Amino acid sequence: MKSIESYNxxxxxxxxxxxxxxxxxxWAGFEDIKKRFxxxxxxxxxxPNSVIALNWGEYGSGKTHAARYFxxxxxxxxxxxxxxxxxxxxxxxxxxxxxxxxELFTSITDKLDFSFVNQTVKNIRNLVEPxxxxxxxxxxxxxxxxxxxxxxxxxxxxYLYGTLSSKEKEMLGFxxxxxxxNDMVDIVxxxxxxxTENNIYPAIIIWIDEFEHIAALSSSNINSVNNFIKVLFDKxxxxxxxMINLTLSAMGDRDDLTSYLHDAVKSRIKENIEFAxxxxxxxxxxxxxxxxxxxxDKNDSSLFPFDENLIENLIKELGDVSLRKFNxxxxxxxxxxxxxxxxxxxxxxxxxxxxxxxxxQNV
Amino acid sequence: MxxxxxxxxxxxxxxxxxxxxxxxxxLDLLLTKYTSNESLFITEEVWLEVKKNIFAxxxxxEQRQQINQELPRWLxxxxxxxxITTIPDVEDFVREYSNYKNKRFNGELCSSxxxxxxxxxxSNEPISFxxxxxxxxxxxxxxxxxxxxxxxxxxxxxxISLYKSQPSSVFTKPRLIEYISRLRSxxxxxxxxxxxxxxxxxxxxxxxxxxxxxxxxxIALNQIIDGWYKMDWNTFFQGIDxxxxxxxKKQVLNLLTKNSNIISVNExxxxxxxxxxxxxxxxxxxxxxxxxxxxxx
Numbered sequence: 001m002k003s004i005e006s007y008n009x010x011x012x013x014x015x016x017x018x019x020x021x022x023x024x025x026x027w028a029g030f031e032d033i034k035k036r037f038x039x040x041x042x043x044x045x046x047x048p049n050s051v052i053a054l055n056w057g058e059y060g061s062g063k064t065h066a067a068r069y070f071x072x073x074x075x076x077x078x079x080x081x082x083x084x085x086x087x088x089x090x091x092x093x094x095x096x097x098x099x100x101x102x103e104l105f106t107s108i109t110d111k112l113d114f115s116f117v118n119q120t121v122k123n124i125r126n127l128v129e130p131x132x133x134x135x136x137x138x139x140x141x142x143x144x145x146x147x148x149x150x151x152x153x154x155x156x157x158x159y160l161y162g163t164l165s166s167k168e169k170e171m172l173g174f175x176x177x178x179x180x181x182n183d184m185v186d187i188v189x190x191x192x193x194x195x196t197e198n199n200i201y202p203a204i205i206i207w208i209d210e211f212e213h214i215a216a217l218s219s220s221n222i223n224s225v226n227n228f229i230k231v232l233f234d235k236x237x238x239x240x241x242x243m244i245n246l247t248l249s250a251m252g253d254r255d256d257l258t259s260y261l262h263d264a265v266k267s268r269i270k271e272n273i274e275f276a277x278x279x280x281x282x283x284x285x286x287x288x289x290x291x292x293x294x295x296x297d298k299n300d301s302s303l304f305p306f307d308e309n310l311i312e313n314l315i316k317e318l319g320d321v322s323l324r325k326f327n328x329x330x331x332x333x334x335x336x337x338x339x340x341x342x343x344x345x346x347x348x349x350x351x352x353x354x355x356x357x358x359x360x361q362n363v
Numbered sequence: 364m365x366x367x368x369x370x371x372x373x374x375x376x377x378x379x380x381x382x383x384x385x386x387x388x389x390l391d392l393l394l395t396k397y398t399s400n401e402s403l404f405i406t407e408e409v410w411l412e413v414k415k416n417i418f419a420x421x422x423x424x425e426q427r428q429q430i431n432q433e434l435p436r437w438l439x440x441x442x443x444x445x446x447i448t449t450i451p452d453v454e455d456f457v458r459e460y461s462n463y464k465n466k467r468f469n470g471e472l473c474s475s476x477x478x479x480x481x482x483x484x485x486s487n488e489p490i491s492f493x494x495x496x497x498x499x500x501x502x503x504x505x506x507x508x509x510x511x512x513x514x515x516x517x518x519x520x521x522x523i524s525l526y527k528s529q530p531s532s533v534f535t536k537p538r539l540i541e542y543i544s545r546l547r548s549x550x551x552x553x554x555x556x557x558x559x560x561x562x563x564x565x566x567x568x569x570x571x572x573x574x575x576x577x578x579x580x581x582i583a584l585n586q587i588i589d590g591w592y593k594m595d596w597n598t599f600f601q602g603i604d605x606x607x608x609x610x611x612k613k614q615v616l617n618l619l620t621k622n623s624n625i626i627s628v629n630e631x632x633x634x635x636x637x638x639x640x641x642x643x644x645x646x647x648x649x650x651x652x653x654x655x656x657x658x659x660x
Contacts, residue, residue, distance in 0.1 A: 017566065059592035098423075216551030219537070219544040250594045250629065251551055256636075332574070339571040356575060 029286030057275025060324025
């Protein structure tokens with residue numbers, strides 16, 4: 001059995017699940033979509049007005065990957081042309097049915113670097129105080145603590161999770177525990193408002209992945225989600241971008257999914273970005289770029305180990321498929337060819353092993 | 364259905380228990396609407412199925428506790444198997460007429476038998492069989508029609524009937540929609556769980572040798588996943604059948620495919636979608652008749 005290096009590749013480049021490790025999250029091909037995201041992100045930094053963008057695409061079209069790529073700090077810095085602080089970008093998964101608002105609250109606060117906020121706040125002159133940003137005295141106190149000299153991130157997180165003792169709570173100056181859904185929505189809204197109005201981050205970008213699961217919620221939970229978004233936008237009128245990833249499935253088509261959004265939310269939608277089914281040219285471009293990124297010897301710009309006529313045929317055979325299916329077929333070709341000690345991957349080899357590579361196509 | 368006697372299937376009882384509020388609003392309504400013991404029936408076979416399956420899916424401790432408290436209330440309406448099966452000719456007839464020959468004696472068969480016998484010997488008032496098992500509904504509908512004993516309906520129909528029986532101050536339209544949407548939630552989440560499990564099982568075949576060995580399973584799993592995302596129910600169910608009859612049976616996926624809520628999940632979701640639209644659009648014509656209760660008293 002050969003090793004992947006014999007194909008002048010560091011690893012098998014064709015991911016069939018979205019990358020998680022930073023260095024593995026790369027963008028190859030698909031310049032159009034890339035530019036649209038870059039433009040939308042640059043705009044949320046440079047122009048006020050918080051907006052929602054809906055990202056539509058079939059399963060395996062790259063939405064989760066886009067969320068992860070455009071949350072990378074170096075990518076954001078490049079897009080926004082900033083040197084020090086990139087926009088805050090968080091990717092959260094749509095909550096399951098149990099406790100919608102609490103899950104959203106926890107997913108968001110889990111990912112925040114409160115120590116950084118505390119450090120930054122110290123250097124801000126003319127701070128816009130929490131009292132100006134929210135009517136809720138309770139939420140004000142929760143945000144006030146971020147200004148403390150004696151700020152302790154661990155204790156703060158414990159408070160947010162509800163695991164702080166009453167004594168500790170009193171010590172930190174909080175009025176009471178976080179109890180209701182409204183409490184949590186008020187706190188997140190006040191927090192985002194605080195971060196943007198004080199330019200602690202130039203903008204806040206929240207990606208909600210797998211939003212189509214809203215179709216599987218009860219009415220009251222659908223209302224909770226809408227309310228959460230509405231209050232967030234009411235309290236953070238500037239520099240908040242909500243990216244909503246939607247996959248069409250048996251749970252609902254485009255009209256169905258849109259119908260679950262209330263008017264107050266729909267009115268904030270300023271963009272629909274489509275992850276269309278790739279064309280043959282787009283597949284070729286993607287393939288060329290990704291191979292280049294994973295080469296050991298960078299001087300090779302061919303499609304090695306793939307024969308060119310193999311790729312043309314494969315694309316034709318696959319027809320209209322998602323990027324994931326394309327990756328799966330290429331990954332399978334590489335793994336099988338390595339297993340069978342193939343020097344290169346030829347059209348003949350593909351034909352002989354078609355059922356292993358794209359067996360699912362024939363049903 | 365209103366004003367008839369009803370016989371409940373296990374899936375209906377389980378669905379009602381799972382979508383009910385903490386305070387047992389639906390259960391109270393159901394058991395008081397049919398106050399006289401002659402109006403609501405559960406066969407022993409159904410009861411056994413309920414007890415076997417009610418805790419099958421994950422739930423919170425509170426839910427478990429609440430259900431444990433509520434279960435005994437159903438016992439008042441229990442009809443023993445001995446009341447039904449001691450008339451053997453009827454079972455033979457029902458099995459033959461409904462082409463139910465090879466299937467085991469289960470809740471649907473038992474309930475249908477009960478309806479036939481009750482209608483023949485106890486009361487010739489119409490009797491409705493409430494089930495969410497659409498294949499069973501299809502199989503026994505002709506029998507009910509031929510013998511003119513009543514109709515077969517589902518939990519959605521029951522919910523609307525309960526809604527109609529109460530004034531708006533007690534059972535509001537949003538509340539009705541909330542219960543129906545919880546039902547949709549149950550079906551949708553079971554289907555989504557199946558699809559997520561199919562993805563995990565497929566990903567677990569992560570070497571060439573595994574992929575070659577379980578090629579057919581992978582094809583079936585791809586059909587389930589692709590069918591779901593392309594809204595192609597034919598492919599979805601083909602994939603489930605192919606996986607079930609294939610060589611590799613990962614326990615967890617196997618269990619999910621056997622779940623009765625999956626069998627007609629598309630029909631349930633479609634009907635729920637339509638009914639919610641109907642209720643929103645035509646609620647002016649969904650007349651509530653609480654005055655019937657007054658007339659009866």
